[in-house]
Amino acid sequence: xxxxxxxxxxxxxxxxxxxxxxxxxxxxxxxxxxxxxxxxxxxxxxxxxxxxxxxxxxxxxxxxxxxxxxxxxxxxxxxxx
Numbered sequence: 046x047x048x049x050x051x052x053x054x055x056x057x058x059x060x061x062x063x064x065x066x067x068x069x070x071x072x073x074x075x076x077x078x079x080x081x082x083x084x085x086x087x088x089x090x091x092x093x094x095x096x097x098x099x100x101x102x103x104x105x106x107x108x109x110x111x112x113x114x115x116x117x118x119x120x121x122x123x124x125x126x
Contacts, residue, residue: 062092062113065120069108072101077126082112082119090115 069075075097082091092113100108114120 061115063117063120065112065114065123067110067112067123069097069110071106072098074126075101078112078123081123081126082114085119086115
């Protein structure tokens with residue numbers, strides 16, 4: 046049986062990431078963006094600012110967030126979501 050704990054996950058250098066700023070409307074929009082990023086880039090292919098859901102629970106909306114992506118062409122599709 047394969048020992049999965051000792052396997053090394055793919056890591057991305059910070060120099061390879063390109064920023065993409067989005068205005069997240071609500072919690073459903075945030076989940077749609079995360080779902081699309083996981084589907085296209087994988088879980089290790091992108092990064093985002095923290096505490097987004099916490100701000101939605103406080104009653105805020107239209108939160109500006111920066112997403113760092115490994116593939117800059119994905120940012121065009123993100124802005125269309």
